[in-house]
Amino acid sequence: MNRKEFVKNAGLAAASLAVLPGSNVFAIHKSHADPKVKMAILGVGFRGESHLDLLLRRNDVEVTAICDVDDRMLARAKGIISKSGKKMPVVYTGDPYAWKKLLEKEKVDGVVIATPWEWHKPMIIGALEAGIKYVGTEVVLGITLQDHWDVVKAAEKYNANVMMMENVCYRRDVMAVLNMVRQGLLGELLHLQGGYQHDLREVKFNNGANPPGRGVEFGEKGFSEAAWRTDHSVHRNGDLYPTHGIGPIAHYININRGNRFLTLSSFATKSRGLHNYIVKNGGENHPNAKVKFRLGDIVTTHISCANGETVLLQHDTNSPRPYSLGFRVQGTEGLWMDVNNGMYIEGKSAKAHEWDDAKTWLDKYDHPLWARWSKESAGAGHGGMDFFVEHALVESIKRKVPTPIDVYDSAVWSAITPLSESSIELGNQTVDFPDFTGGQWMYRKPVFALGDEY
Numbered sequence: 251m252n253r254k255e256f257v258k259n260a261g262l263a264a265a266s267l268a269v270l271p272g273s274n275v276f277a278i279h280k281s282h283a284d285p286k287v288k289m290a291i292l293g294v295g296f297r298g299e300s301h302l303d304l305l306l307r308r309n310d311v312e313v314t315a316i317c318d319v320d321d322r323m324l325a326r327a328k329g330i331i332s333k334s335g336k337k338m339p340v341v342y343t344g345d346p347y348a349w350k351k352l353l354e355k356e357k358v359d360g361v362v363i364a365t366p367w368e369w370h371k372p373m374i375i376g377a378l379e380a381g382i383k384y385v386g387t388e389v390v391l392g393i394t395l396q397d398h399w400d401v402v403k404a405a406e407k408y409n410a411n412v413m414m415m416e417n418v419c420y421r422r423d424v425m426a427v428l429n430m431v432r433q434g435l436l437g438e439l440l441h442l443q444g445g446y447q448h449d450l451r452e453v454k455f456n457n458g459a460n461p462p463g464r465g466v467e468f469g470e471k472g473f474s475e476a477a478w479r480t481d482h483s484v485h486r487n488g489d490l491y492p493t494h495g496i497g498p499i500a501h502y503i504n505i506n507r508g509n510r511f512l513t514l515s516s517f518a519t520k521s522r523g524l525h526n527y528i529v530k531n532g533g534e535n536h537p538n539a540k541v542k543f544r545l546g547d548i549v550t551t552h553i554s555c556a557n558g559e560t561v562l563l564q565h566d567t568n569s570p571r572p573y574s575l576g577f578r579v580q581g582t583e584g585l586w587m588d589v590n591n592g593m594y595i596e597g598k599s600a601k602a603h604e605w606d607d608a609k610t611w612l613d614k615y616d617h618p619l620w621a622r623w624s625k626e627s628a629g630a631g632h633g634g635m636d637f638f639v640e641h642a643l644v645e646s647i648k649r650k651v652p653t654p655i656d657v658y659d660s661a662v663w664s665a666i667t668p669l670s671e672s673s674i675e676l677g678n679q680t681v682d683f684p685d686f687t688g689g690q691w692m693y694r695k696p697v698f699a700l701g702d703e704y
């Protein structure tokens with residue numbers, strides 16, 4: 251069998267595994283007598299609060315320690331815990347390395363990291379070195395490509411799980427389309443699009459005291475993400491936030507599991523939006539009007555794959571626009587697009603050459619996970635999908651099995667950022683993807699959301 255045939259067969263095997271409703275490749279050995287899963291959270295900012303809330307809602311989890319450097323956010327976190335009626339965790343604070351003390355002293359089963367991007371790599375590796383076997387990290391994994399290798403190697407060395415908490419993988423429509431793809435409705439996939447198209451101007455700037463909408467400060471004078479995220483727009487030009495788009499796409503085409511990303515090239519527009527926003531809201535004499543932002547307003551990335559698909563990703567965070575991740579999943583038999591809420595399947599759609607309202611299809615092919623857990627997910631962040639990512643981490647810990655999004659998935663999705671920076675820096679040259687799996691992508695099988703458990 252040549253390589254191409256092998257890869258094709260691996261994909262087919264994966265697809266046949268995937269269509270079994272209620273199937274689960276993980277051995278389930280859940281015991282109700284098991285003690286609660288002990289969790290720590292590093293960073294209880296706005297995203298950390300959401301993780302905290304989700305973990306506190308669960309009866310199988312005890313949040314035993316939290317860490318943050320900001321008294322205001324810690325006070326808010328304590329308020330959330332008190333309201334929940336759960337036991338107050340041990341609080342670590344006082345310096346930027348207080349998390350190291352937490353990892354040394356607290357015996358936890360898992361840790362969730364929701365700090366600024368530059369802290370993710372040291373915190374992940376710190377947790378692994380402390381013997382923690384399950385690390386859930388917010389997007390992204392690290393800053394440089396080497397950071398990504400360092401995290402992969404550390405996870406291998408300590409035989410531990412590092413899961414990117416990529417919640418969009420669990421969006422209800424995204425999962426229904428995954429179900430349809432696995433059942434072959436769209437045919438053989440050819441081309442996929444997605445991205446992060448979110449007007450973040452009111453996130454990148456504020457008045458230092460309140461989140462969205464007031465002021466044009468950032469860095470030391472900014473609050474929450476304006477305190478750190480905006481600096482990445484000053485110094486970097488690339489797709490700074492690829493995982494919301496690429497996570498779901500990677501599952502559609504079995505990346506790292508019979509398929510892999512081969513090459514990437516990125517293109518950036520000029521940078522206008524952030525400067526214009528400062529001038530419009532702070533005046534042309536505001537000191538920040540002099541700041542030069544490197545990040546192009548719209549960064550477009552093309553990716554080629556071993557099995558012949560193409561992927562187009564867009565990062566668009568500096569301009570006025572309604573939110574949309576811009577998914578398009580196209581195969582030989584039809585396609586789904588989220589922007590126009592359209593589905594078209596040849597011979598099955600109501601009229602040739604006309605879009606069906608996607609809702610009918612998405613309802614019909616609702617993923618078994620959503621069908622089972624929609625009551626529990628009600629009220630969770632981002633339309634309920636946040637429940638599922640926390641659920642997946644906790645259930646993996648309870649079952650002592652690998653997380654459904656593992657360190658190789660996390661690394662290859664997140665590495666798009668440094669790779670796209672390199673491509674742009676090199677004049678839009680095509681750059682090669684590293685194979686973090688060391689060739690194992692040919693033998694690994696899909697494990698994400700194969701059934702209705704987690």
Ligand SMILES: NC(=O)c1ccc[n+]([C@@H]2O[C@H](COP(=O)([O-])OP(=O)(O)OC[C@H]3O[C@@H](n4cnc5c(N)ncnc54)[C@H](O)[C@@H]3O)[C@@H](O)[C@H]2O)c1
Nearest residue numbers: 293294295296297318319320323346364365388389474475
């Ligand atoms: N998946 C999603 O939908 C989603 C949504 C928002 C944010 N995020 C991600 O979550 C992460 C956090 O974002 P956020 O919006 O909560 O930002 P934030 O600025 O509101 O929170 C970050 C928190 O980390 C704390 N912190 C900073 N340095 C620390 C250190 N050395 N030790 C301990 N705590 C430290 C800060 O004080 C702050 O409270 C980022 O990776 C972001 O991209 C993901």
